[in-house]
Amino acid sequence: MTPDKDSNDYSPIAGIHPALASALAAKGYSELTPVQLAMTTGDHGEADLLVSAQTGSGKTVAFGIAIAPTLLGSSERFDVAAAPLGLVIAPTRELAIQVQRELDWLYAGAGVRIATCVGGMDMRTERRALERGAHLVVGTPGRLRDHITRGALDLSAVRAVVLDEADEMLDLGFRDDLEFILGAAPEERRTLLFSATVRRGIAELARTVQKDAVRIETTASTEQHADIDYQMMLVRRDEREHAIINTLLESDSSSALVFCHTREAVRHLTARLANRGFAVVALSGDMAQSERSNALQSMRDGRSRVCVATDVAARGIDLPNLDLVIHADVPSNPETLLHRSGRTGRAGRKGVCVLIVPENRRGAAQRVLGFAKLTATVRAAPGIADIEARTRRRILDAAVSAAEPDDAEADFVAELLDRVGPERIAAAFLRQQHAAHPVPEDLRPLPPEALRTGASGRDRRSADKPASAREPRGPDMQNGVWFTISLGRKHRADPKFLLPMICNAGGVTKRDVGAIRIDATETRFEIAADKAAGFAEKLRQPGSLERGIKIAPVGEANEKPKTAKPKFKPGGKPGQKPGHKHQAPSADRGKPPKHKGRKPKRPD
Template sequence: MTFKSLGLSGPILAALDAQGYDKPTPIQAQAIPPVLDGKDLLGIAQTGTGKTAAFVLPTLQRLMAKDIGRLVPGRARMLVLAPTRELAAQIAESARNYSAGQHVRVGVVFGGVPVPRSIREVSRGLDILVATPGRLLDLVDQRALDLSALEILVLDEADQMLDLGFIHDLKRVVKIIPQKRQTLFFSATMPKQIRQLAEQFCTRPVEVKVTPVGTTAERVRQAVTFVSQREKQALLNLFFKTEPFDLALVFSRTKHGCDRIVRRLGAAGIEAAAIHGNKSQPQRERALAAFRNGEIRVLVATDIAARGIDIPGVSHVVNYDLPNVPDQYVHRIGRTARAGAEGIAYSFCDDEERPYLRDIEKLIRQRIGDVPLPESFNDAVAATEEAGDPRPARRRSKPKHGIKANKGHRPAANGKPKPKNRQRRRGGLQRGAKRA
């Protein structure tokens, strides 16, 4: 089967050829024809199967086939909702690549960037708007964005949006967009709540399922090592010094854990970067760009970034902390073995995380083989403890313009601090005036 046999137009086929795509993936082969026919669609497929092209390619063709003249300022014809900034940015980049050479305007808005910049992004009107739910509703509330003429709505990674607490935002979005529209609903997993949400958004959707719920990528080799939480860093340092890898993605449960891992890797001579919710958008973009270009080979992230990293060169995924939600394990290891490549998923598990491991194995319906600690592990533990945690030096704040830190108090005759008269400072009482 080829993309041409699916009914895609010449300009889109030329763009696909320029990107080096020749054969559609299973989700693309099953989803593109009904979407071209204008039907609603419910797509269930694991990460790394080409879902983005499965909805961008046919919707692009539908938008291009309808001549509407000039775009209306502040309006969008198609809206794609994504759970994370990174995923939104990558969807927008894919849409621009697939529409190369065509008069299609693509915009992206998400939190972490100034609101005026997002307002400018939508002010000229857009064919395709990719957004995170929070920033989208901010623009709607400020009347910078009008969704009354929306033709196509796409929800990507719907289960992740539910996990991140976007359910109320999604229910609000569906109330302010036209009822007569095409809706495409994509998710890697399909729990009961997601199916109920899909019923609210879609009308008699065509259901496409290419893999059973909870399955992991076939080309990912999985392994687990049992190690105490205190000694995980030593095992990670040893792993990167002895294991050949191209690009490695390390998952930590917390933001501070990400930063601590990066510091300790640096102390061991392993360059790494972190992305998580406390990082600014420019910081996250720089870290991802450096990782994608191979400038740094190790990226440490929280689950918030698990769905937004679509980099074919990731050879290893390391679960420094096992996720307490088993679905997240599937999404994490789906960051490797992409585009037909093979990958390795390596997990660290301490005694308290064993219940998480059992839940994961129950979900994926297979046992993850355990790997014993290497012989040189004790030496690695000693070296890691000796290096410690090189925290960045804190800058001491200096008094401004030579004013002392206790400028709000003046010494009295008896040596005790005497508060200043605040009313005098604010101009409430003139110097020398008496109270009535």
Template sequence: MTYFNDFDINENIKKAIKEMGFEEPSPIQEKAIPEILSGRDLIGQAQTGTGKTAAFGIPLINQITTAPHVQTIILTPTRELAIQVSGELQKLSKYMKIRTLPIYGGQSIGHQIRALKQGVQIVIGTPGRIQDHLRRKTLRLDKVRAVVLDEADEMLDMGFIDDIENILKQVNTDRKTLLFSATMPPAIRKLSRRYMNSPVTVSINKSEVTAPSIDQVYFKVLERNKQESLCRILDSKDPELGIIFCRTKKGVAELTEALQARGYLADGLHGDLTQSQRDAVMKKFRDSSIEFLVATDVAARGIDVNDVSHVINYDIPQDPESYVHRIGRTGRAGKSGEALTLVTPREMKHLRSIEAEIKMAIPSHAVPSIEEVVEKQQQSWKNLITDQLNDDEDLSLFNALTEELLEQYEAKDIVRSLMKLNFSSAIGESDDGYNFGETGGAKGMIRFFINVGRNVNMSPKVLIEEISNAVGIPGKAVGRIDIFENFTFVEVPEDVAPFVYEALRYSRINGARVNLEPAKPRPKRENRPRPARPSR
């Protein structure tokens, strides 16, 4: 096992690391620090939450002198990440006479110019604001000894590739270049070939990111009551601080509004917010004035809050890399965390691809029932009521109405009614699925009609695999199957029927677009069409 004391670094840095509470390096730190200390260019493939800031920060600080000029420049995609990296480097250099400066848009450029004139050794900034200073000639890069591209793939996604190239062209050519990225798209590889000198590549596998401090679970939910399912999960899990990921800006706005209407302390973060609005939301999240931050992937870039107890994927991520990146925002600094993913029937295949990429099966949990939520919340509701009873506030205003109600009804019935009235938004609606009516299936089964049959090479094996993969049930749970030339009937258990309905309703089987609908009940004397016989 390697310890920080094993590295050939300044004793003042070791002292700062010990004060920060770290003894042994993370996997990316263990692999990257010796390579950077040796003077090599380096490509580090690692997600947020793996300790990559210290991986490049420790060796760079170790090699910086007290000369009052910029010796290291670090490019980040967002101001939040710039501030975070700056804070981390300040802690690491606490006992060394080194000044770091984050520079980014939204802050007074005059303040930044004055700080640069006083002399700083490390500049951390967004590409746009770095470019502004280069144009004003308030920042010189001719004495820079190291350049770091942090979260390079995200800078690429945000359209900074041209800015990065313009900056690299102005940096002292006798330098080392360090590139850190969660993924390695072609444009990033091209950038490394052009501006790096025989770089060594270090990477960590997915399991080192996701385990052991993050518990992962997914919930099968219906598209039609996804919000209701989320609220039940939140009430059951009772997160201390959570980030809820949505796919689109519209989705963030709608979900934030729905959560606020139901009394949750939530706020949204998306690309349409101004910088001041974004800062206000982040401040509320950091000081726990809100419990839930609802965000898109782009808006959440650079967020680093150690106390996030839960990451909730309201919309499943677009790719496995995004999934790993998202869930890495919990379980930070040695703390435990939970990653919860809501999966609709049509997204089951997508979930399977994520499981294949991270090389583990994510366990499935059922969405809590209303009864389970009520049971979980009873103690907190009781506390609210007793706190009110113990309050010194004068309640005589309600005396007349109270007496009138007690004359007409039993006290326990009044309390039950008031409880339901007050906490109905927390309980939610009781609509858990579809009412398919009578479909002619066996007892406990729902019978569906599918508009294709042997004409698309339908077979029991093909249909069972489609249902099993889409809903996550064993094939033997599928009931009777009747396949005809141009249509098919299939029976499935009543409890999974809504998921089968949403998964296969407008899907493809053997490449053919299919439509699935609840079957009509069989007539008492049903003249069933016979399967077509092949001609002799």
């Protein structure tokens, strides 16, 4: 007898197909998320479903629960695999592979066989898997259409189709592919459409591919995700990347995701963070599938702590313990903001979402937050003092929480104390802890009025002088050797940006760098005479500098440059030699490329 749903004895697992109930119980699903619960308690039967649910709410398990009666009927196990009974369409490779993994354990007790068909993988391997038979097929629109066109994928027996992240598939231009795929499936099928929002395009798609769909909304549109703390971090326009570095250093997060608008911005920021000593990986649409899989695995097993990604590449990925999301670029619309932010604060975990907002973009950020019905705390970027205070607390906590020496360690600990002494041991521990963390960036503080609600950008312009208007860093050194780096005002060069790059590239410290003089297309700087030879030798080693940047001596020792000679011919592009195709980083980096009539390549 089924217990009454209103009684205290009712378990949500009781409303799930028996073939899945044991798998959910083994995973510890004593409670279901709202969208999962809606799949068990509703009276929708075999109807089509149009479902809007919050990102990170467990949609994969939800639609797995919903289609189980359609695929299995009253049986607890599948028959021999032949033509697929179910089809799940996802916008990206990563999401499709993640869905396949979730459905694998959910349907393991039913003896399921799942085939994946995603861009970037070997089509011959996928074709052989389809020929061997599969109960479920999970794939991306472009690859699924290719297999149907070539006769490798037969959808004639499909009973249920799921469109996961349907809003993203429309944004990526997959509507024609979706209609082609669904046209190859039987008309008498169930179609479940899952989307974070049901805007006009989604509603039109639902009317086209569904019949009398039951509308299910599990989260009120005005409800802010309670597990995400939103912060709007105001920064000066030339210190955006410095603020990202300091935010990562200030955070206690073990895993962070940084979003950029473009692939080029991802490459640039990844290089900057790697040069600062962060364990960082990149994730963008132009990477091979093996590279993307390795990057995600590196984050999952803890070898990397930071992932810099584009929106499309990170769509739907689930990283464990992800508790910090940083928007390096202000999201262009509320849907992007919600989808990016939804990577954290999942399954009851708390998360922090930080929008890095240049002062001139404050209004745009506030509009996007308003449209998304979100409220954010306005704050300044953490400074060196904030980060050093946090580091001291971490070091003290690590020392206090350390266990007493065990029997195997006791003798050596006593020998260390006897030969070295507690002060030197503590100093060695302190230096080791400092060496394990990158050095924070020195940020100029914003005026107090800049952080007040409603502060105007026009009132703060006098406090935001460009780098070229400030005095050069440091006095001239005696007997210093002058070098030049191929970054200038046109590249938004700034001493705070250049100094760590110079030190990392040449293996010197800040004390070894003298004056820094920024010109239009290049910057001249001094290196202490006793360090200059080693500095020049280190520059000749591969990988010492980011791609496209060049450092070279200006003159002999004791000789200062008389005038700033133009490095490039008039009319040439900044950072580009005549006849040389490679261009150094510029102020325009990060803007989307112009396709000039070419159709963008499909992300999957």
